[in-house]
Amino acid sequence: MAQTLQFCPPPSLSSQPILHTMQRSPPVQTFKLPQKSLNFQTLKDICKDGNLRETFLSFSNLLTFQNPHQVLADEAYSITLDLCARKEALTQGQQIHAHILTSGFTSDMVFLSTKLVFMYGKCGSLTNARRLFDQMPQRTTFTWNALIGSYVSNGQPNEALELFREMQLQRIAVDACTFATLLKACATLKDPNFGPAIHGLAVKSGFGSSVFVVNSLVAMYAKCGDVSRSRQLFDRMLERGDVVTWNSIISAYSLQGQPLEALKLFREMQNAGVSMNSYTVVGTLQACQELSFAKLGMEIHNALLKLGRNLHIYEANALLVMYARCGRMDEAVRVFQQMDNRDDISWNSMLSGFVQNGLYEKAIKIFHEMQDAGQKPDQVSVINIVSASGRLGTLLNGMECHGYAIKHGLDSYLQVGNTLVDMYAKCCCVIYMGRVFNKMPDKDYISWTTAIAGYAQSCCYLEALRLFREAQVERMQVDALMIGSILLACGGLRYIPHVKQIHNYVTRHGLFDLVLANTIIDVYGECGEIEYASRIFESIENKDVVSWTSMISCCIHNGLANEALDLFYDMIDTGIAPDSIALISILSAAASLSALSKGKEIHGFLLRGGFSLEGSIASSLVDMYAKCGTIDYSYKLFDRITHKDLVLWTSMINASGMHGHGREAMALFTRLKETDLIPDHITFLAILYACSHSGLIEEGKRYLEIMRSEYQLEPWPEHYACVVDLLGRANCLDEAYRFVKSMPIQPTAAVWCALLGACRVHSGHELGEIAARKLLELEPENPGNYVLVSNVFAAMQRWKDVDGVRIRMKTMGLKKNPACSWIEVGNEVHSFTTRDRTHPLNEEIHLNLAQITEKLEREGGYVPETKYVLHDVGEEEKVKMLYGHSERLAIAFGLISTPEGTPIRITKNLRVCGDCHAFTKLISRFFKRELVVRDANRFHHFQGGVCSCGDFW
DNA sequence: GTAGGGTTAG
Numbered sequence: 001m002a003q004t005l006q007f008c009p010p011p012s013l014s015s016q017p018i019l020h021t022m023q024r025s026p027p028v029q030t031f032k033l034p035q036k037s038l039n040f041q042t043l044k045d046i047c048k049d050g051n052l053r054e055t056f057l058s059f060s061n062l063l064t065f066q067n068p069h070q071v072l073a074d075e076a077y078s079i080t081l082d083l084c085a086r087k088e089a090l091t092q093g094q095q096i097h098a099h100i101l102t103s104g105f106t107s108d109m110v111f112l113s114t115k116l117v118f119m120y121g122k123c124g125s126l127t128n129a130r131r132l133f134d135q136m137p138q139r140t141t142f143t144w145n146a147l148i149g150s151y152v153s154n155g156q157p158n159e160a161l162e163l164f165r166e167m168q169l170q171r172i173a174v175d176a177c178t179f180a181t182l183l184k185a186c187a188t189l190k191d192p193n194f195g196p197a198i199h200g201l202a203v204k205s206g207f208g209s210s211v212f213v214v215n216s217l218v219a220m221y222a223k224c225g226d227v228s229r230s231r232q233l234f235d236r237m238l239e240r241g242d243v244v245t246w247n248s249i250i251s252a253y254s255l256q257g258q259p260l261e262a263l264k265l266f267r268e269m270q271n272a273g274v275s276m277n278s279y280t281v282v283g284t285l286q287a288c289q290e291l292s293f294a295k296l297g298m299e300i301h302n303a304l305l306k307l308g309r310n311l312h313i314y315e316a317n318a319l320l321v322m323y324a325r326c327g328r329m330d331e332a333v334r335v336f337q338q339m340d341n342r343d344d345i346s347w348n349s350m351l352s353g354f355v356q357n358g359l360y361e362k363a364i365k366i367f368h369e370m371q372d373a374g375q376k377p378d379q380v381s382v383i384n385i386v387s388a389s390g391r392l393g394t395l396l397n398g399m400e401c402h403g404y405a406i407k408h409g410l411d412s413y414l415q416v417g418n419t420l421v422d423m424y425a426k427c428c429c430v431i432y433m434g435r436v437f438n439k440m441p442d443k444d445y446i447s448w449t450t451a452i453a454g455y456a457q458s459c460c461y462l463e464a465l466r467l468f469r470e471a472q473v474e475r476m477q478v479d480a481l482m483i484g485s486i487l488l489a490c491g492g493l494r495y496i497p498h499v500k501q502i503h504n505y506v507t508r509h510g511l512f513d514l515v516l517a518n519t520i521i522d523v524y525g526e527c528g529e530i531e532y533a534s535r536i537f538e539s540i541e542n543k544d545v546v547s548w549t550s551m552i553s554c555c556i557h558n559g560l561a562n563e564a565l566d567l568f569y570d571m572i573d574t575g576i577a578p579d580s581i582a583l584i585s586i587l588s589a590a591a592s593l594s595a596l597s598k599g600k601e602i603h604g605f606l607l608r609g610g611f612s613l614e615g616s617i618a619s620s621l622v623d624m625y626a627k628c629g630t631i632d633y634s635y636k637l638f639d640r641i642t643h644k645d646l647v648l649w650t651s652m653i654n655a656s657g658m659h660g661h662g663r664e665a666m667a668l669f670t671r672l673k674e675t676d677l678i679p680d681h682i683t684f685l686a687i688l689y690a691c692s693h694s695g696l697i698e699e700g701k702r703y704l705e706i707m708r709s710e711y712q713l714e715p716w717p718e719h720y721a722c723v724v725d726l727l728g729r730a731n732c733l734d735e736a737y738r739f740v741k742s743m744p745i746q747p748t749a750a751v752w753c754a755l756l757g758a759c760r761v762h763s764g765h766e767l768g769e770i771a772a773r774k775l776l777e778l779e780p781e782n783p784g785n786y787v788l789v790s791n792v793f794a795a796m797q798r799w800k801d802v803d804g805v806r807i808r809m810k811t812m813g814l815k816k817n818p819a820c821s822w823i824e825v826g827n828e829v830h831s832f833t834t835r836d837r838t839h840p841l842n843e844e845i846h847l848n849l850a851q852i853t854e855k856l857e858r859e860g861g862y863v864p865e866t867k868y869v870l871h872d873v874g875e876e877e878k879v880k881m882l883y884g885h886s887e888r889l890a891i892a893f894g895l896i897s898t899p900e901g902t903p904i905r906i907t908k909n910l911r912v913c914g915d916c917h918a919f920t921k922l923i924s925r926f927f928k929r930e931l932v933v934r935d936a937n938r939f940h941h942f943q944g945g946v947c948s949c950g951d952f953w
Numbered sequence: 954g955t956a957g958g959g960t961t962a963g
Contacts, residue, residue, distance in 0.1 A: 142955060177957035215958040247959040282960040317961040348962040380963050415963065
């Protein structure tokens with residue numbers, strides 16, 4: 001007949017002082033007793049198996065019915081309490097505690113109380129452990145060690161050290177265990193002083209060569225970053241060490257990021273005949289987290305499988321992490337699926353594995369799976385899932401995760417907050433980012449750096465600077481990353497004095513590293529401070545490819561494309577191999593100079609260097625060939641590229657557009673639609689631009705329409721400007737103005753600029769005045785606008801207004817960009833300004849130009865059209881001015897310095913004027929030359945007296 | 954008589 005025994009604290013217990021140490025009453029649990037009686041040896045055997053329930057049955061049977069002798073009862077309590085500690089079974093432990101108090105069997109209260117302190121510590125109930133300890137009238141070294149151990153394993157290393165001080169004061173004897181435990185506390189604290197101090201005491205107390213102590217020392221020094229000290233101790237211990245000694249040193253090297261040494265020691269350990277255990281497996285797998293060591297990791301995996309036992313959870317988790325770090329998520333998934341037990345670390349490791357490998361959708365999926373499986377996501381899960389949403393840039397997903405964090409009280413974790421700030425920044429949602437940042441209860445310097453970078457990268461430069469000042473007030477640590485963001489902000493704002501200040505700050509605080517120096521070159525470059533940029537560039541001793549590229553970009557950005565090309569060749573001479581970014585920059589320099597032979601040279605360089613022609617490099621080449629006037633090369637190259645991405649299609653459409661190949665651009669767009677790619681804002685900008693340059697009005701309007709209706713792309717001001725340009729060029733000025741007024745967004749300067757340009761060409765006086773006023777209102781600091789406006793007034797013969805504009809421009813300290821044309825001859829770029837007389841062949845050029853003009857007047861009926869001279873000067877002077885236009889000088893030079901019949905390619909920084917356009921047409925006819933002129937806006941191909949633009953530009 | 958040292962996610 002089965003009997004039942006209830007385990008619950010008896011009511012009388014509440015009067016006993018020791019009960020107050022209990023924080024909560026254990027729930028009532030009922031175990032059925034087996035009919036067969038058991039003896040103490042059976043209890044021991046069952047306990048060894050580790051089955052808590054069986055042990056309890058056996059325990060209660062023994063205690064109640066079989067053996068009323070106290071000594072035996074003590075031992076029964078003891079082994080059962082040990083099992084509770086091992087299983088972290090607090091409830092059962094408390095029941096035994098209650099039982100001890102009521103039974104009165106115990107002969108050695110110090111011994112059993114120590115066991116209880118130990119049990120409570122292991123079960124995470126520090127308060128119970130401490131109260132019990134405090135109430136004990138007598139304590140042994142074991143008791144002290146048990147409580148010190150409780151503090152260490154419950155993450156309170158400082159309290160552990162404090163207790164040790166108390167122990168010293170009371171002159172309690174210490175043992176090896178005391179030191180081993182204390183050294184573990186020192187390892188968690190990572191304080192460079194505590195560990196060696198305890199080490200010294202251990203030696204003094206005669207425990208310096210205890211294997212327990214030395215093993216702890218090896219681990220402690222490694223965790224405090226002094227792996228060489230660990231190695232010293234290990235080498236001295238080698239003869240007397242055990243498996244733990246080996247495990248400690250292997251883990252030390254893995255931890256330190258020296259996988260080779262760790263793996264070497266693993267081999268040595270095997271050669272020494274020391275058999276490994278699960279700690280060895282984990283430590284070694286940690287060293288296999290680089291792709292090159294993955295093979296060994298897989299060998300260990302196979303060896304584990306051959307053992308024919310289930311994997312320990314630590315082993316399986318380490319395998320997951322190893323495979324994830326090696327990029328083998330398929331293997332990680334396989335291990336994960338075969339695990340019979342999964343803990344929070346297993347789930348989180350999978351989750352972070354997916355995130356690390358860029359498999360964000362799968363990360364989101366497993367986040368839901370873990371919830372379905374009853375594993376509650378914790379702060380680590382949330383950090384990973386929020387980070388995945390950020391990298392996906394999916395705001396809605398990110399907000400959902402944020403909601404989850406709030407609902408489960410995880411948003412107050414510092415790292416969760418930091419990741420949320422980063423996620424909102426990556427989703428381009430600086431407003432929410434700011435809110436999360438402001439609400440964070442604690443912030444570290446990572447929070448500040450992330451938020452500042454978020455603002456700077458979203459072009460909220462002022463906000464970035466404001467936060468930076470606040471960070472300084474808060475005395476936050478300022479690191480190179482934060483400075484990088486601030487430089488970005490100052491660069492964006494063109495705050496040159498600020499940039500200089502930061503430059504000083506960086507120098508004074510010794511923060512100047514290569515990365516920062518390169519960034520400062522970039523920023524000075526952006527701000528037009530070529531001198532400063534160059535000075536820093538020169539001062540860098542070990543320039544890397546980024547330093548060179550930054551300086552090259554600085555030159556390109558400031559119109560020094562020739563210098564950029566020189567720098568590029570200098571870099572190659574120095575022995576630094578250009579990377580794709582350097583090559584893309586230099587291609588843009590060749591493109592901006594229309595330096596075809598340089599461009600071809602770089603193309604050759606790319607092919608020789610084994611760069612695959614795809615991605616940005618392919619698009620840059622297409623763009624370069626188009627801008628060098630050889631659109632045919634662009635088409636050929638484009639057709640040869642197998643993997644065409646959207647940027648490449650867009651570049652090709654844009655290239656067609658600038659050469660006036662509107663129909664080809666449309667055909668390309670149709671082909672693009674047949675692929676899997678989806679045109680974006682930039683693609684539509686290119687096609688609208690192409691339509692406007694080929695006078696395809698209806699087509700352009702249709703593209704704007706399908707952009708909105710078919711692709712749900714809300715047009716940017718740039719798209720509207722393109723349509724205004726399109727209508728304006730076609731002399732539909734009224735429609736253009738109506739269009740501007742009907743825009744759903746405020747028209748920007750670019751829109752008014754397009755309208756104004758059209759008014760000038762088509763003499764739209766009244767409208768021109770409206771557009772001019774709006775333009776100067778919106779962009780009073782752009783000198784180009786004043787030039788355009790004064791030109792419009794000049795075309796209306798309103799010379800007083802012209803003067804007014806010029807005076808206003810002067811008082812604002814603005815200067816018009818001077819005209820400049822250039823031509824590449826014999827691998828060198830020759831440039832000419834208006835009425836330039838500085839060229840070595842100056843005499844010949846001017847003589848030739850006079851002869852050409854005469855021939856064209858005589859044979860081609862050329863008459864200078866002085867209405868294009870927008871200066872209030874006499875007729876004769878106007879003719880002189882026309883003759884001095886930079887493109888004519890370049891053409892004259894081209895004619896005398898290149899073989900007959902070869903094409904001449906000229907590039908001009910401003911738009912070509914009407915008179916020069918007519919002049920060039922005649923040259924192409926009477927000198928039988930093909931001329932390709934690229935102006936600020938487009939290409940003109942002159943051949944046999946006609947231009948590809950159809951006189952429409 | 955006890956235990957104590959070495960391991961996994963961010």
